[in-house]
Amino acid sequence: MKSLVVYYSRSNNTETVAKEIAKAVKGEIKKIELIKEVSFFWAAVTALLGKEGKIKHVDFDFSDYENIFIGSPVWAGKTSTPINTFLNQADFTGKNVYVFLTQADEKTPSLVFESMTARIEARGGKVKDHFFMQTNMKSPLTSEQVTKSVEEWLKNFRDGSFRS
Ligand SMILES: Cc1cc2nc3c(=O)[nH]c(=O)nc-3n(C[C@H](O)[C@H](O)[C@H](O)COP(=O)(O)O)c2cc1C
Numbered sequence: 001m002k003s004l005v006v007y008y009s010r011s012n013n014t015e016t017v018a019k020e021i022a023k024a025v026k027g028e029i030k031k032i033e034l035i036k037e038v039s040f041f042w043a044a045v046t047a048l049l050g051k052e053g054k055i056k057h058v059d060f061d062f063s064d065y066e067n068i069f070i071g072s073p074v075w076a077g078k079t080s081t082p083i084n085t086f087l088n089q090a091d092f093t094g095k096n097v098y099v100f101l102t103q104a105d106e107k108t109p110s111l112v113f114e115s116m117t118a119r120i121e122a123r124g125g126k127v128k129d130h131f132f133m134q135t136n137m138k139s140p141l142t143s144e145q146v147t148k149s150v151e152e153w154l155k156n157f158r159d160g161s162f163r164s
Contacts (some may be wrong), residue, residue, distance in 0.1 A: 003027030007071030025162035053081030074103035092125025
Protein backbone atom coordinates (compact mmCIF):
# COMPACT_ATOMS: atom_id res chain seq x y z
CA MET A 1 0.00 0.00 0.00
CA LYS A 2 2.03 2.96 -1.22
CA SER A 3 1.64 6.28 0.54
CA LEU A 4 2.16 9.85 -0.60
CA VAL A 5 2.45 12.87 1.69
CA VAL A 6 1.42 16.16 0.07
CA TYR A 7 1.71 19.40 1.99
CA TYR A 8 2.12 23.15 1.94
CA SER A 9 4.21 24.91 4.56
CA ARG A 10 5.12 28.55 4.88
CA SER A 11 7.32 28.43 7.98
CA ASN A 12 8.29 24.73 8.04
CA ASN A 13 6.06 23.40 10.83
CA THR A 14 3.78 21.46 8.51
CA GLU A 15 6.86 20.39 6.57
CA THR A 16 8.42 18.91 9.71
CA VAL A 17 5.24 16.93 10.41
CA ALA A 18 5.03 15.87 6.73
CA LYS A 19 8.60 14.55 6.80
CA GLU A 20 8.00 12.59 9.99
CA ILE A 21 4.84 11.02 8.54
CA ALA A 22 6.64 10.16 5.30
CA LYS A 23 9.45 8.55 7.28
CA ALA A 24 7.04 6.56 9.46
CA VAL A 25 4.94 5.22 6.57
CA LYS A 26 7.92 4.90 4.16
CA GLY A 27 6.01 7.15 1.82
CA GLU A 28 6.96 9.62 -0.85
CA ILE A 29 6.63 13.33 -0.26
CA LYS A 30 5.52 16.23 -2.42
CA LYS A 31 5.57 19.89 -1.49
CA ILE A 32 2.99 22.31 -2.84
CA GLU A 33 4.59 25.70 -3.41
CA LEU A 34 3.14 29.10 -4.14
CA ILE A 35 4.55 30.79 -7.22
CA LYS A 36 5.12 33.78 -4.95
CA GLU A 37 4.74 33.88 -1.17
CA VAL A 38 2.36 36.61 -0.01
CA SER A 39 2.31 38.79 3.11
CA PHE A 40 0.86 37.47 6.37
CA PHE A 41 -2.06 39.85 6.01
CA TRP A 42 -2.87 38.80 2.44
CA ALA A 43 -2.49 35.13 3.32
CA ALA A 44 -4.96 35.55 6.19
CA VAL A 45 -7.51 37.56 4.18
CA THR A 46 -7.46 35.27 1.15
CA ALA A 47 -7.67 32.16 3.35
CA LEU A 48 -10.59 33.65 5.26
CA LEU A 49 -12.37 34.18 1.95
CA GLY A 50 -11.65 30.59 0.87
CA LYS A 51 -9.53 31.70 -2.09
CA GLU A 52 -7.03 29.60 -4.01
CA GLY A 53 -3.31 30.43 -4.10
CA LYS A 54 -1.35 30.35 -7.36
CA ILE A 55 0.82 27.26 -7.06
CA LYS A 56 3.75 25.89 -9.02
CA HIS A 57 3.02 22.95 -11.29
CA VAL A 58 2.24 19.71 -9.44
CA ASP A 59 1.83 16.25 -10.91
CA PHE A 60 -1.68 15.23 -9.94
CA ASP A 61 -1.30 11.63 -11.05
CA PHE A 62 -1.79 9.56 -7.92
CA SER A 63 -2.28 6.23 -9.63
CA ASP A 64 0.73 4.74 -7.80
CA TYR A 65 -0.67 5.42 -4.35
CA GLU A 66 -3.42 3.98 -2.16
CA ASN A 67 -2.93 6.38 0.75
CA ILE A 68 -2.61 10.13 0.51
CA PHE A 69 -1.73 12.32 3.48
CA ILE A 70 -2.57 16.01 3.01
CA GLY A 71 -1.06 18.65 5.30
CA SER A 72 -1.78 22.34 5.71
CA PRO A 73 -1.27 25.10 8.23
CA VAL A 74 -4.48 26.69 9.52
CA TRP A 75 -4.81 30.25 8.24
CA ALA A 76 -7.47 32.54 9.68
CA GLY A 77 -9.39 29.53 10.95
CA LYS A 78 -9.43 28.04 7.43
CA THR A 79 -7.36 25.91 5.07
CA SER A 80 -4.30 27.60 3.56
CA THR A 81 -4.86 28.95 0.04
CA PRO A 82 -2.31 26.68 -1.73
CA ILE A 83 -4.09 23.65 -0.27
CA ASN A 84 -7.42 25.07 -1.49
CA THR A 85 -5.98 25.00 -5.01
CA PHE A 86 -4.77 21.46 -4.56
CA LEU A 87 -8.10 20.25 -3.16
CA ASN A 88 -9.99 21.85 -6.04
CA GLN A 89 -7.86 20.15 -8.68
CA ALA A 90 -6.85 16.71 -7.47
CA ASP A 91 -8.77 13.52 -8.16
CA PHE A 92 -8.96 11.34 -5.05
CA THR A 93 -11.11 8.60 -6.49
CA GLY A 94 -10.54 5.37 -4.58
CA LYS A 95 -7.88 6.84 -2.28
CA ASN A 96 -7.65 6.61 1.49
CA VAL A 97 -6.93 10.13 2.65
CA TYR A 98 -5.46 11.31 5.96
CA VAL A 99 -5.54 15.00 6.78
CA PHE A 100 -3.06 16.75 9.05
CA LEU A 101 -2.93 20.36 10.19
CA THR A 102 -0.66 22.58 12.24
CA GLN A 103 -1.87 25.68 14.02
CA ALA A 104 -1.00 27.99 16.93
CA ASP A 105 -4.25 27.33 18.77
CA GLU A 106 -4.56 24.33 21.10
CA LYS A 107 -8.21 23.64 20.20
CA THR A 108 -8.89 20.92 17.62
CA PRO A 109 -9.52 22.67 14.27
CA SER A 110 -12.74 20.72 13.70
CA LEU A 111 -14.22 23.10 11.14
CA VAL A 112 -11.10 22.95 9.01
CA PHE A 113 -11.10 19.16 9.15
CA GLU A 114 -14.78 19.13 8.19
CA SER A 115 -14.27 21.49 5.29
CA MET A 116 -11.28 19.54 3.95
CA THR A 117 -13.11 16.24 4.37
CA ALA A 118 -16.12 17.52 2.41
CA ARG A 119 -13.91 18.69 -0.46
CA ILE A 120 -11.84 15.48 -0.55
CA GLU A 121 -14.93 13.26 -0.44
CA ALA A 122 -16.60 15.33 -3.17
CA ARG A 123 -13.61 14.39 -5.33
CA GLY A 124 -13.86 10.68 -4.65
CA GLY A 125 -11.56 10.18 -1.63
CA LYS A 126 -12.36 8.49 1.66
CA VAL A 127 -11.05 10.49 4.62
CA LYS A 128 -9.94 7.88 7.17
CA ASP A 129 -8.59 10.07 9.93
CA HIS A 130 -7.06 13.40 10.84
CA PHE A 131 -4.37 14.73 13.10
CA PHE A 132 -3.16 18.13 14.23
CA MET A 133 -0.23 19.60 16.08
CA GLN A 134 -0.13 22.83 17.97
CA THR A 135 2.81 25.03 17.05
CA ASN A 136 4.44 28.14 18.37
CA MET A 137 4.91 30.99 15.93
CA LYS A 138 8.16 32.00 17.69
CA SER A 139 9.94 28.65 17.59
CA PRO A 140 9.38 26.16 14.77
CA LEU A 141 8.61 22.53 15.53
CA THR A 142 11.60 20.22 15.67
CA SER A 143 11.47 16.68 14.36
CA GLU A 144 12.12 15.44 17.94
CA GLN A 145 8.91 17.17 19.06
CA VAL A 146 6.96 15.63 16.23
CA THR A 147 8.21 12.02 16.08
CA LYS A 148 6.36 10.79 19.18
CA SER A 149 3.02 12.42 18.32
CA VAL A 150 3.13 11.08 14.77
CA GLU A 151 4.02 7.60 16.03
CA GLU A 152 1.15 7.73 18.54
CA TRP A 153 -1.26 8.77 15.79
CA LEU A 154 -0.12 6.10 13.36
CA LYS A 155 -0.48 3.42 16.06
CA ASN A 156 -4.22 3.69 15.38
CA PHE A 157 -3.54 1.87 12.13
CA ARG A 158 -1.81 -1.25 13.38
CA ASP A 159 -3.56 -3.23 10.66
CA GLY A 160 -0.67 -2.48 8.34
CA SER A 161 -2.50 0.09 6.21
CA PHE A 162 0.79 1.76 5.41
CA ARG A 163 3.02 -1.23 4.71
CA SER A 164 4.88 -0.42 1.54
C1 LIG B 1 -1.59 33.93 7.56
C2 LIG B 1 -1.62 33.10 8.80
C3 LIG B 1 -2.82 32.92 9.48
C4 LIG B 1 -2.85 32.12 10.62
N1 LIG B 1 -4.05 31.90 11.25
C5 LIG B 1 -4.11 31.06 12.30
C6 LIG B 1 -5.36 30.77 12.93
O1 LIG B 1 -6.43 31.25 12.53
N2 LIG B 1 -5.37 29.92 13.98
C7 LIG B 1 -4.22 29.37 14.48
O2 LIG B 1 -4.29 28.61 15.44
N3 LIG B 1 -3.01 29.61 13.89
C8 LIG B 1 -2.94 30.44 12.83
N4 LIG B 1 -1.73 30.69 12.23
C9 LIG B 1 -0.54 30.00 12.72
C10 LIG B 1 -0.18 28.81 11.85
O3 LIG B 1 -1.28 27.96 11.62
C11 LIG B 1 0.94 27.97 12.49
O4 LIG B 1 2.03 28.79 12.78
C12 LIG B 1 1.33 26.83 11.57
O5 LIG B 1 2.02 25.85 12.31
C13 LIG B 1 2.18 27.32 10.43
O6 LIG B 1 2.55 26.22 9.64
P1 LIG B 1 3.80 26.29 8.64
O7 LIG B 1 5.01 26.57 9.49
O8 LIG B 1 3.83 24.93 8.05
O9 LIG B 1 3.55 27.36 7.66
C14 LIG B 1 -1.66 31.50 11.11
C15 LIG B 1 -0.46 31.71 10.42
C16 LIG B 1 -0.43 32.48 9.28
C17 LIG B 1 0.88 32.66 8.53
